[in-house]
Amino acid sequence: MELTREEIAAVAERKRAAYEAVIGLEVHVQLKTASKIFCGCSTRFGDPPNSNVCPVCLGLPGSLPVLNRQVAELATRTALAINCQVREQSIFARKNYFYPDLPKGYQISQYDRPLAEHGRLEIHVPTGGAGKKTRKKRIDITRLHLEEDAGKSLHEGLPESEAKTYLDFNRCGVPLMEIVSEPDLRTPEEAYAYLTTLKQVLEYIEVSDCDMEKGSLRCDANVSVRPVGTEKFGVKTEVKNLNSFRYLAKALEYEIDRQVALLESGGRIEQETRLWNTQAGRTEPMRSKEHAHDYRYFPEPDLLPLVMDAAWVEDIRRAMPELPAAKEARFVEHYGLSDYDAEVLTANRALADYFEATAAKAPNAKTAANWIQTELLGALKEAGQEISRSPVPPQALAELLQLVEDGTLSGKMGKTVFEKMFASGKSARAIVAAEKMEQITDAGEIEKLCGEVLAKNADKVEQYKKGKQALFGFFVGQVMKATRGQANPRRVNDTLKKLLG
Numbered sequence: 001m002e003l004t005r006e007e008i009a010a011v012a013e014r015k016r017a018a019y020e021a022v023i024g025l026e027v028h029v030q031l032k033t034a035s036k037i038f039c040g041c042s043t044r045f046g047d048p049p050n051s052n053v054c055p056v057c058l059g060l061p062g063s064l065p066v067l068n069r070q071v072a073e074l075a076t077r078t079a080l081a082i083n084c085q086v087r088e089q090s091i092f093a094r095k096n097y098f099y100p101d102l103p104k105g106y107q108i109s110q111y112d113r114p115l116a117e118h119g120r121l122e123i124h125v126p127t128g129g130a131g132k133k134t135r136k137k138r139i140d141i142t143r144l145h146l147e148e149d150a151g152k153s154l155h156e157g158l159p160e161s162e163a164k165t166y167l168d169f170n171r172c173g174v175p176l177m178e179i180v181s182e183p184d185l186r187t188p189e190e191a192y193a194y195l196t197t198l199k200q201v202l203e204y205i206e207v208s209d210c211d212m213e214k215g216s217l218r219c220d221a222n223v224s225v226r227p228v229g230t231e232k233f234g235v236k237t238e239v240k241n242l243n244s245f246r247y248l249a250k251a252l253e254y255e256i257d258r259q260v261a262l263l264e265s266g267g268r269i270e271q272e273t274r275l276w277n278t279q280a281g282r283t284e285p286m287r288s289k290e291h292a293h294d295y296r297y298f299p300e301p302d303l304l305p306l307v308m309d310a311a312w313v314e315d316i317r318r319a320m321p322e323l324p325a326a327k328e329a330r331f332v333e334h335y336g337l338s339d340y341d342a343e344v345l346t347a348n349r350a351l352a353d354y355f356e357a358t359a360a361k362a363p364n365a366k367t368a369a370n371w372i373q374t375e376l377l378g379a380l381k382e383a384g385q386e387i388s389r390s391p392v393p394p395q396a397l398a399e400l401l402q403l404v405e406d407g408t409l410s411g412k413m414g415k416t417v418f419e420k421m422f423a424s425g426k427s428a429r430a431i432v433a434a435e436k437m438e439q440i441t442d443a444g445e446i447e448k449l450c451g452e453v454l455a456k457n458a459d460k461v462e463q464y465k466k467g468k469q470a471l472f473g474f475f476v477g478q479v480m481k482a483t484r485g486q487a488n489p490r491r492v493n494d495t496l497k498k499l500l501g
């Protein structure tokens, strides 16, 4: 039974809180290799259809697959990064099914002996309250296995009777890893956070470009619901091929509500595969759940077992770059940043590197962290620019911070100079010199300026002396105005106090 959107919304609104969701994700990641997993064809995206194919990836009779060594390395690096145990011998298996974009009639995958198992990932989940607090949660990872991608079908034309389907086999044999989580996630936010952390790790270790628009990272979401307080998992459905974070969250929200509404209406959840319909904003049935036996798995007779010996795994472990969690902990420890600042600044490697390069030259690492988060990230966002192409390089930002630190510029003037640096690419010193922006700190000059303002406003000085204290701010404002904000505000305050006696 399929309920309408309105029926689902009405029941879910009343009953949603009585249920808890259980979610497990299967994430497909395209590995960043120049050639395919079992042949020498290019993996380049966007080439003319069927230009990157050969007898092996087309599955022509008599052709034999040979494993791409780089695939084994990148997948093992990933397995180590997500704390998996790497199996010394893993086995490729044939997964048999019939589909137009699968010319061989089977997909080479791994089945009962995958490359790696028993991993875990720590995620940060926003707590939702005020502020930017997150809580940590450990998500276990069931397995990581290797497989080849299938081709692409392109459907064109309507009505159906005149529609055509084109097949592009360029993607056949592109290397994929599938990373399967345990059913440890409980909310769409947790699923979102898990995918965010996983993507962050994959980008740090440079195993994939993780470009969701090109399909380099795709996610199937398994979800069930159970009454709050019960142990037993409900029957799950699987929503296939979610290719954006937003769709993952929306599809899960919808699917949870649908299951709750169905159960509350006396219905039963069918174990099935569903699709997210972006236009309609709902999940729709695609096919009833297929089972392992439907695929008639058997060991791939044309490939040897993949042997990852201890020495090779150790080499890969040694070459591992610093991972986000370790970097975050180091930023707190070494630079004295708050957990939140460290989390933001390690969101990606380019940003973390930018921060470290700035902190190395800046007078104060915490100040550098603040300026990067507010001024730099704000300006980059507004300009739609990546940090790697920031018009203000780390050295230049550090120099600006130096000028603020030594009092040449007030904090406010510093921000103005930053804007000019960002717009022009010029250095802080060049801008300050060209626009005569130095802060006025000279005691004699400030005293003269303050004296002039008081002389011009003799009536107000009179009122002030009779007790109208609020006028003090007015005098400060007048001095700042006369100097276009360039007088050192603290010195102006002190001097005025002295002169007004």
Ligand code: ADP
Binding pocket: 022, 023, 024, 025, 026, 180, 181, 182, 183, 184, 222, 223, 224, 233, 234, 235, 236
């Ligand atoms: P299947 O045999 O149907 O493919 P798996 O046991 O391989 O199921 O699990 C696939 C994914 O579904 C995993 O990510 C797992 O965590 C998740 N999963 C398993 N059972 C449930 C459940 N009852 N509710 C939600 N997710 C589940």
Ligand code: MG
Binding pocket: none
């Ligand atoms: Mg499965």
Ligand code: ZN
Binding pocket: 036, 039, 040, 041, 052, 053, 054, 055, 056, 057, 058, 173
């Ligand atoms: Zn090929």
